[in-house]
Amino acid sequence: MHLSQLQIFSKKRDASAIQKGYEFQHLKTLKTWLENRIGNVDEWIYCDFEEDIFQRDLAKEKIRLRQVKLYSTNFSFSSEEIQDTIANFFMLYVKGEYMFDAITFSFETNASVKNERQGNDADLLRELSAGWEDMPDDRKVRARERIRGMLRKYIEGEAVRRDGDSAVAEDVKRAQEVFASLSDEVLDHFIGSIHWQFDGLSTNDTVDQLRDEIVDLIGRLPLPQVGPAIATFSVLYTVVVDRSIRDDPEDRKLLSSDLDMALLNAGDEKAQWYAGVYEKWSPVTSMMEFYSGQFYEIVDASRFYRINMYDAGHKEVWMRLLDMFISNPDVEVKYRRKAIYEYLFLLVNPDPFSGKPIGSFVGQEDKIRYYFSNRVITASEEQIREDRMIFTMTSSQALVGNISIQAAELQEWGAAITGLIDSRLATNPRVDERCRLLELKGDFEMNIVLLQHEGAVKTAMDTFREIVPLLPQTSMYTIAPLVRTLEGYINLLVLVGGRQGVIDAIEEFLGEVRDTAVKAEGKHDTAHGFVERGGQYLEAGGLDNMLQALHYFHRAKSLWFADDAMEGHVLALLNISPLYAELGMNVVAKYHALCAIWSTWHSRDESKYNRLAQATGFLFTADFRQGAWVTALDDYEMFIRARMDWNPDGWEGNEDEMFAERVNDTAFMLYAGRQFHPEMGVYFDYKTSRWGALKDKYVQPAMENMEKLMDEGRDIKKVARRHLTNEPLSDIGPVRTISFNALDIQWDIEFENSYLMNAIGEEFTCMLQIFLCEIARLKKGLLKTGMSVRISVVQSPGYDTIKKHISADDWIAPIPEFRGKEQKEIGYHCATVSIMVKDLLQEYIAVTDEEFEAFWKMLHEKELVGEKACGVNPYQKVYYNAVSKDVFDAAQRTAFTSPPAEKVFGEAQKLLV
Secondary structure (H helix, E strand, C coil): CHHHHHHHHHHCHHHHCCCCCCCCHHHHHHHHHHHHHHCCCEEEEEEECEEEEEEEECCCEEEEEEEECCCCCCCCCHHHHEEEEHHHHHHHCCCCCCCCCCEEEEECCCEEEEECCEEECCHHHCCCCCCCCCCCCCHHHHHHHHHHHHHHHHHHHHHHHCCCCCCCCHHHHHHHHHHHHCCCCHHHHHHHHHEEEEECCCCHHHHHHHHHHHHHHHCCCCCCCCCHHHHHHHHHHHHHHHHHCCCCCHHHHHHHHHHHHHHHCCHHHHCCCCCHHHHHHCCCCCCCCHHHHHHHHHHHHHHHHHHCCCCCCCCCHHHHHHHHHHHCCCCCCCHHHHHHHHHHHHCCCCCCCCCEEECCCCCCCCHHHHHHHHHCCCCCCHHHHHHHHHHHHHHHHHHHCCCCCHHHHHHHHHHHHHHHHHHCCCCCCHHHHHHHHHHHHHHHHHHHHHHHCCCHHHHHHHHHHHHHHHHCCCCCCCHHHHHHHHHHHHHHHHHHCCCCCHHHHHHHHHHHHHHHHHHHHHHHHHHHHHHHHHHHHHHHHHHHHHHHHHHHCCCCCCCCCCCHHHHHHHHHHHHHHHHHHHHHHHHHHHHHHHHHHHHHHHHHHHHCCCCHHHHHHHHHHHHHHHCHHHHHHHHHHHHHHHHHHHHHCCCCCCCHHHHHHHHHHHHHHHHHHHHHCCCHHHHHHHHCCCCHHHHHHHHHHHHHHHHHHCCCCCCHHHHHHHHHHCCCCCCCEEEEEEEECCCCCEEEEEEEECCHHHHHHHHHHHHHHHHHHHHHHHHHHCCCCCCEEEEEEECCCCCCCEECCCCCCCEEEEEEECCCCCCCHHHHHHHHHHHHHHHHHHEEEEECCHHHHHHHHHHHHHCCCHHHHCCCCCCCHHHHHCCCCCHHHCCHHHHCCCCCCCCCCCCCCCEEE
């Protein structure tokens, strides 16, 4: 018979059912959880399972069971609580499923051991709490027999309780026999496995001390904090309490990774994003198929980790994932180089406080040589900057003997980098690019290995000084990031005891440009404030508040139009586009989606190209709502391609709101378009025949569902009117008309339905809609109401003015094709179209000419309407950038007959009123 037979006498204890809510137990559990995370202890912690706290290390085959209690009285061997604890520990000790683990027990309390009184053996308990191994043999004998007696009493009591139960009678008898033959060695081993902790504190002092210890541990976590320590405390304590009350013991388990996820998910948006990405990718061990979006998601997450969580223990996960790309010969060179860059940075893991490397490049010679042997000749400034950083780290590692890279190799690689920069500078680039290249050149001259050399640093400062006179001419470049970098160099030099001459040379330059940098930094703070204020207006709801929200989002967009803030600029554009669509100003919505595509694509940062999926999604919405359904189908294909290339989860998105909405809108176009204009059926069939799984899995089922709804009596025209502001299929036929009613005026803009004239016609419409929104926001009574205005937009060889055509309300707007690059040309083009809109509107004012002129001046000088109307590039430029002429012409829009007028809208929806 085995010791496990004694389990029959175990009391069916369920601590989770009777001990929930004990703060001391939860605090002890939280402290253990924190200690394990900080000490990288790979243990499972169970709340209220077997004992108050159950800890299991599977790798080391160790189990620790802890009873943690607050008591107001002290203890001796005669105390019922001590006897119950020993009995319960023994029943767990003999449990069969733990027989192969090294098991220990803890009794932890705030109370003390009582004074010795006759028969209570308090001194014996005090000696035992000091350590079983240190007790004299005679005292061990006494303790053993005292504990044997406790266990005998417990077992006899349990046997009596089970007397009469024939189902267990035989088991009870065998268990009693096992206990009767229990050897001293077994009992000694059990007694020696118990740790006794008597703190001798009051209940209040114990809880206060425990909380202080937890706060101290929180400060040592290698994880982003969610705010003050008390906020982190609250987040983690809530998790512990929540786990402790779950019914399934497995649901009470706490792992170190759970702590990471709890804090990250309670953090800011970026921390929450990282938590999701880490959970998604950490189990992956092999790469099936390459997608750019997934690659950059991993790169961005590994970068977030090394910057914000450098010692959190996730490094091996990201290095393993990056190595999948590095070692795969089918992955493009540019992606393998990018993966090597991130891999090496993770490997070195510079200390964020000192900048000193914690790791080394030992054994990485092959990766380094591959990186520099496959340089991209047309590299972006960002790629050159990364080359410089890898070169610097490689030089440092070679200098200290960590890698076998020869001096000749370093010289060759360094010369290639400087040669590339100089060759780019020699092409007389535009001012923004010249500033970026000069910054790169100076940064390379200031190679961190040479920071102790004053001559190199002074040469670098002179290179940086070439930037200063160019700053007034820049539109996107700011010097603020360079100032932050140089300040970082100084901090590092001070920390490591750098030469004062080097520090002085850098400080001298910083003194010359710091004011300029501070102004640039102030723009960021102001932009954030504008976004917050715009958000408050949106929350308030209503037309007026939505227009005010747009105003502040525009202000933020303009302030963020800089190299070091491009992501904020793009996000502002992506906020603005759907708001204009909500107002029915679909062409302005389309313009801002096109601007987001342009800005993202020209940011030269592929890791942000996932924004293209959002931008093309909003582009689709704008054309769909305006009734330009053939164009919207092309947009939809662009949206799916962008998701396929750059969305980390691929093109599909069952739980993705943007994907689902556009599937439904597309299905509605394909279904309703046949009803409104049957001749489109053949084109729709041809278009969707190339969609494969997209059509079969998503679009076709959605169309079938719509057909079912229509069969049940749903009015298709009413559905269309809820989603559109213009007649459906308004972009087919030889002439296209964009119609909308804004400020109780009907506007009809006509133009030839060609690739070029769509760009020109939409440009004029966009400018008109922007000014109408400004009028709605600031002076609704400016224009007469109940009017109907028609504008024919035509191509012009040069700049001209808008002219009356047949009647007082019929106009011709001659606008040239525009593909200019210079800022002066851009400004002139936008101003000319703006003046056309002004001349048009002035014919319909309900105020005096003087009042209108004052309003128009205020729009430009105070409200900065020019930045709203032409903030990134003229409409035509961003249109040509995103919309392919070949794709446009392939639709053969002019081959279809125009749909009947007023097919859906008997009366246009009134907007901005």
